[in-house]
Amino acid sequence: MRILVTGGAGYIGSHTVLALLNSGYEVVVLDNFSNGSWEALLRVEGLTGKRITLVEGDIGDRGCLDHLFAENAIDSVLHFAGLKAVGDSMADPLTYYVNNLAGTLTLCQAMSCADVHELVFSSSATIYGDGHPMPLHEGLPSGRPASPYGRSKLMVEEVLRDLAGSDNRWRIALLRYFNPVGAHPSGEIGEDPQGAPNNLVPFIAQVAVGRRDELVVYGNDYSTPDGTGVRDYIHVMDLAEGHLRAMVALSERPGVSVWNLGTGRGHSVLEVIAAFERAAKRRIPYRIEARRPGDIAAYWADSAKAQAELGWWARRSLDEMMADTWHWQQGNPCGYQRKLGIATG
Ligand code: NAD
Numbered sequence: 001m002r003i004l005v006t007g008g009a010g011y012i013g014s015h016t017v018l019a020l021l022n023s024g025y026e027v028v029v030l031d032n033f034s035n036g037s038w039e040a041l042l043r044v045e046g047l048t049g050k051r052i053t054l055v056e057g058d059i060g061d062r063g064c065l066d067h068l069f070a071e072n073a074i075d076s077v078l079h080f081a082g083l084k085a086v087g088d089s090m091a092d093p094l095t096y097y098v099n100n101l102a103g104t105l106t107l108c109q110a111m112s113c114a115d116v117h118e119l120v121f122s123s124s125a126t127i128y129g130d131g132h133p134m135p136l137h138e139g140l141p142s143g144r145p146a147s148p149y150g151r152s153k154l155m156v157e158e159v160l161r162d163l164a165g166s167d168n169r170w171r172i173a174l175l176r177y178f179n180p181v182g183a184h185p186s187g188e189i190g191e192d193p194q195g196a197p198n199n200l201v202p203f204i205a206q207v208a209v210g211r212r213d214e215l216v217v218y219g220n221d222y223s224t225p226d227g228t229g230v231r232d233y234i235h236v237m238d239l240a241e242g243h244l245r246a247m248v249a250l251s252e253r254p255g256v257s258v259w260n261l262g263t264g265r266g267h268s269v270l271e272v273i274a275a276f277e278r279a280a281k282r283r284i285p286y287r288i289e290a291r292r293p294g295d296i297a298a299y300w301a302d303s304a305k306a307q308a309e310l311g312w313w314a315r316r317s318l319d320e321m322m323a324d325t326w327h328w329q330q331g332n333p334c335g336y337q338r339k340l341g342i343a344t345g
């Protein structure tokens, strides 16, 4: 089977490409490299000993998509391409809607013309919004996500439901990720944020490796066991494997299927710091500051549906997530630029 992976040069996409190649799939990656890395794909080829067909292009470019589908007999599409910085989406919502929403519409049009109707979409737990009892299960009504980024994910979910309702050839998975962290255990590929990381684990990793002086913990006055925010962190390789399970399951599931991809367990910021300190065998300096606007106290997944329907559950512990993050960060203190010899600030 030949799989199109949009955004395959990014963090989650590259780990999923690796899992696909190791499972015997052929892979075509479409990426515009707005936040992806050639080096990641070269390393995936090195790790797997397999070749990737790479198309440099944009999901919003219909001509590029039509050419790609004409040249490659695609069976299924894993759609990771998108912009994901919450703060940027507030500053520049139109760019987010054009990229994430309009780009997905164009992709679906091109798929339809090419008679490809199987799609796995990268959604997010952010679509549940605030105010639900925990854990979050797929049957809950979606809420109002706190940012244009989150709303672009919810809008795409709605569009894909309409699409599946209009034509029963479509088989679509909406995968709602919780908090992806970690790296491939080889330490060869991992998360490589541009600029200062917005998310907790990449920030801790950069403090540990000496690129930043200290972590700021946003609030210790939440109604959680230690007062800091609680999230459901999931290892990126568990997430990647969840995509393969979902894709296989889709062959017998017309319409839209929704699955949470989380561990079902919440961990506080202080627990994450402690786990990282154990993995890296060094102290992570931090100070407490006020809550970050828009943050909520705690959320985690009900992961029973994916377990029952896909036979998938997250196997890797928080300690493994931190150990693999550290292995990657220590070997690549400046991310993918290290082996290319590019100086970084
Ligand atoms: P990433 O930025 O590392 O990867 C996204 C990739 O898509 C990049 O390689 C980028 O160059 C590419 N891309 C962006 N816009 C494109 C376009 N218009 N055409 C072609 N390529 C394009 O992000 P990631 O963390 O790997 O996330 C993958 C997907 O999962 C995204 O859709 C993201 O919104 C979603 N998601 C991520 C998280 C997370 O915490 N990382 C959580 C929930 C959902």
Ligand code: UD1
Pocket: 086, 087, 124, 125, 126, 150, 178, 179, 180, 198, 199, 200, 201, 203, 215, 216, 217, 218, 219, 228, 229, 230, 231, 269, 292, 294, 295
């Ligand atoms: C963020 C996004 C969310 C996205 C998710 C995917 C925001 C507001 N939300 O969620 O849309 O779906 O990533 O992983 O960006 N923290 C610190 N110090 C830091 C960074 C974070 O204390 O420097 C805390 C936060 O307050 C939170 C926890 O760590 O309690 C996790 O934060 P983060 O990694 O940014 O993820 P989310 O906020 O859950």
